[in-house]
Amino acid sequence: MTVKWDELDQRAVTTAKVLAADAVEEAGSGHPGTAISLAPLAYLLYQRHLNFDPQDERWLGRDRFMLSIGHASLLQYIQLYLAGMDMELEDLKKFRKFESKTPGHPEYSHTKGVEITTGPLGSGFAAAVGFAMSQRRTRGMYDPDAPQGTSPFDHHIYTVVGEGCLEEGITSEAASLAGTQELGNLIVFYDQNLISIEDDTSIAFSEDVPARFNAYGWHTQQVNFLKDDGSYSEDIDALDAAIEEAKKVTDKPSLISIRTIIGWPTPGKQNTGTIHGSALGEETLRALKETLGLDPDKHFDVDEEAVRHARDNAASRARKLRKDWDQRFDKWRQSHPELAVQLQRTLERKLPEGLQDKLPTFEEGKSLATRAASGKVINALAPHVPELWGGSADLAGSNKTMMEGEPSFFPQERSSAKFKGNKYGRNLHFGIREHGMAGILNGIAADELTRPYGGTFFVFADYMRGAVRLAALMNLPVTYVWTHDSIGVGEDGPTHQPVEHLAAYRAIPNLSVVRPMDGPETAQAWLEVLRRDSPAGIVLTRQGLPTLHRGKDGLAGAEGVAKGAYILKDCEGTPDVILLASGSEVHLAVEAGEKLAAEGTHARVVSVPCMEWFDQQDSDYKEKVLPKEVTARVSVEAGLATPWYKYLGCRGKALAMASFGLPGAAAELFEHFGFTADAVVAKAKEVLSSK
Numbered sequence: 001m002t003v004k005w006d007e008l009d010q011r012a013v014t015t016a017k018v019l020a021a022d023a024v025e026e027a028g029s030g031h032p033g034t035a036i037s038l039a040p041l042a043y044l045l046y047q048r049h050l051n052f053d054p055q056d057e058r059w060l061g062r063d064r065f066m067l068s069i070g071h072a073s074l075l076q077y078i079q080l081y082l083a084g085m086d087m088e089l090e091d092l093k094k095f096r097k098f099e100s101k102t103p104g105h106p107e108y109s110h111t112k113g114v115e116i117t118t119g120p121l122g123s124g125f126a127a128a129v130g131f132a133m134s135q136r137r138t139r140g141m142y143d144p145d146a147p148q149g150t151s152p153f154d155h156h157i158y159t160v161v162g163e164g165c166l167e168e169g170i171t172s173e174a175a176s177l178a179g180t181q182e183l184g185n186l187i188v189f190y191d192q193n194l195i196s197i198e199d200d201t202s203i204a205f206s207e208d209v210p211a212r213f214n215a216y217g218w219h220t221q222q223v224n225f226l227k228d229d230g231s232y233s234e235d236i237d238a239l240d241a242a243i244e245e246a247k248k249v250t251d252k253p254s255l256i257s258i259r260t261i262i263g264w265p266t267p268g269k270q271n272t273g274t275i276h277g278s279a280l281g282e283e284t285l286r287a288l289k290e291t292l293g294l295d296p297d298k299h300f301d302v303d304e305e306a307v308r309h310a311r312d313n314a315a316s317r318a319r320k321l322r323k324d325w326d327q328r329f330d331k332w333r334q335s336h337p338e339l340a341v342q343l344q345r346t347l348e349r350k351l352p353e354g355l356q357d358k359l360p361t362f363e364e365g366k367s368l369a370t371r372a373a374s375g376k377v378i379n380a381l382a383p384h385v386p387e388l389w390g391g392s393a394d395l396a397g398s399n400k401t402m403m404e405g406e407p408s409f410f411p412q413e414r415s416s417a418k419f420k421g422n423k424y425g426r427n428l429h430f431g432i433r434e435h436g437m438a439g440i441l442n443g444i445a446a447d448e449l450t451r452p453y454g455g456t457f458f459v460f461a462d463y464m465r466g467a468v469r470l471a472a473l474m475n476l477p478v479t480y481v482w483t484h485d486s487i488g489v490g491e492d493g494p495t496h497q498p499v500e501h502l503a504a505y506r507a508i509p510n511l512s513v514v515r516p517m518d519g520p521e522t523a524q525a526w527l528e529v530l531r532r533d534s535p536a537g538i539v540l541t542r543q544g545l546p547t548l549h550r551g552k553d554g555l556a557g558a559e560g561v562a563k564g565a566y567i568l569k570d571c572e573g574t575p576d577v578i579l580l581a582s583g584s585e586v587h588l589a590v591e592a593g594e595k596l597a598a599e600g601t602h603a604r605v606v607s608v609p610c611m612e613w614f615d616q617q618d619s620d621y622k623e624k625v626l627p628k629e630v631t632a633r634v635s636v637e638a639g640l641a642t643p644w645y646k647y648l649g650c651r652g653k654a655l656a657m658a659s660f661g662l663p664g665a666a667a668e669l670f671e672h673f674g675f676t677a678d679a680v681v682a683k684a685k686e687v688l689s690s691k
Contacts, residue, residue: 029278033072045065047317052065068128117470174440179252188254221246223257226259347448381530390441393460394429398542438471524559528613556569577630585637
């Protein structure tokens with residue numbers, strides 16, 4: 001069966017090709033090649049297969065599309081224009097311009113119809129895997145017993161990748177996990193044009209991509225626009241048939257490899273690295289228009305009849321799709337009223353009421369690692385926050401990320417002697433794939449239906465930084481559980497002892513880095529992270545820490561965590577010195593404060609679990625905690641000193657790390673590097689003696 005495809009459809013594709021060329025030429029920069037040669041795929045997908053509503057970008061029943069090759073953003077923008085989805089010709093003329101709807105790479109929450117920010121190659125692929133996992137988890141939460149394809153929570157996830165995406169390691173990590181997870185709702189288009197910025201990819205990329213994905217457990221197909229005899233034909237029927245076949249495969253993710261010529265049919269520049277990432281130039285642009293049968297003297301000269309045809313078709317499809325879906329959704333809502341209320345709350349990004357009362361308590365005077373405290377918090381909140389789910393990069397026992405009594409998320413036949421699960425489970429197993437995990441978490445969070453978390457050792461957060469940065473850029477509510485947070489890791493040695501990581505992650509805008517001092521602070525940290533609905537890393541210890549007697553000996557309650565920094569223990573009158581600390585070093589500051597008090601020095605101890613939250617407080621609160629008149633200040637943290645100087649001023653001093661760690665037990669290392677109460681006292685005296 002051939003797809004319905006007439007002259008107006010072909011004219012719409014021609015319009016898309018020339019618009020891509022004109023927009024890049026107008027901008028003076030950009031990536032026209034892929035947007036030109038993949039115009040038939042994009043048009044076929046948006047006009048015949050992708051379920052979406054041009055009038056409602058967040059329609060729950062929509063398919064999700066992401067452009068992993070984000071540099072080819074015009075490929076998507078032009079289809080949004082042709083579909084009439086809040087995109088007009090003037091927006092295309094402003095491509096890559098300041099404050100336009102059409103930035104150089106697609107941006108989440110900026111352009112309607114864009115599901116996630118892409119640009120760093122491979123990140124969109126990993127996010128697509130996350131969207132696919134989100135769809136399956138959501139279906140399992142709300143409608144697990146419905147036959148396949150009948151639930152209002154059934155939809156497909158599509159993404160387009162190129163050689164650059166497939167060369168990035170994040171893609172390998174995510175593709176391997178997607179195959180293991182048997183994500184039959186995921187369809188990936190591989191633009192096999194064999195060209196990158198450095199021209200022919202043969203110099204760096206020679207693998208058989210379909211064979212690789214077959215090995216991952218994917219369903220693969222090949223569509224060739226470039227024929228064996230050297231001729232070139234944009235075979236719409238073959239492409240349509242491949243998509244239909246992929247949609248029928250429900251137990252494997254699908255890869256459709258399309259052999260194209262980048263920039264076809266641009267005379268002189270097609271099939272070259274030049275057309276990948278630069279404007280065509282006036283001469284080549286004219287030649288392309290002549291080849292397409294258009295007036296070379298006209299710019300942004302669209303075929304109005306073809307545009308109307310595309311918009312009418314998109315609107316007509318949306319009406320039919322919405323009518324059918326609305327009936328299914330209304331039926332589901334009537335038969336599942338409690339779940340419908342839960343879904344609405346989640347869509348409104350609200351938390352259940354009364355979570356403060358659900359937090360666990362911790363025995364005062366007992367020693368407990370904050371990673372263990374975090375595990376208790378996760379399990380205390382799990383029954384009350386059903387949208388919360390997550391796991392670890394093969395470190396669940398160390399990161400304490402498991403929800404007890406909950407099944408794992410994988411096909412049931414993947415169950416092991418230790419972990420039992422099903423395709424709708426709640427505990428995630430990412431394997432040793434930190435970057436892939438973080439990219440997948442972005443996709444889950446961007447789907448806006450659940451709240452994901454993922455754990456690893458803090459030192460390995462280096463492997464996931466690119467995806468964490470994207471989460472911060474998009475303000476996605478991803479929670480990172482980073483354990484083994486300092487030289488307190490001990491015997492594993494300096495390779496596993498994060499030193500610069502707190503400073504490095506605090507440098508990312510819009511990311512909250514939270515380092516609690518004990519169980520009560522850990523509980524409040526989790527609650528505040530969930531309340532804020534934005535990305536955060538909770539940084540936790542391997543070693544046990546004392547649970548201080550809150551409310552006794554002048555110690556404040558842990559509720560101050562929500563402010564980012566608070567007065568944990570105060571002195572009478574104006575302090576002579578302020579001791580600031582985070583995490584495992586706070587109890588050292590408390591002990592030092594007591595020693596200073598015994599010598600007649602008034603010391604205030606300030607716990608600083610999250611600098612970002614403290615910096616957001618009003619000036620009155622910050623002045624209350626850190627009065628300007630008290631310039632004698634000491635910070636204590638087993639990391640680099642750099643982030644603390646904004647609080648220390650010219651007079652203050654930092655007790656911090658200035659080198660990598662060493663092999664040895666945690667207690668030995670803290671003693672060796674000077675993280676003791678006596679060292680804090682000495683540093684305070686040094687500051688007080690300075691002028």
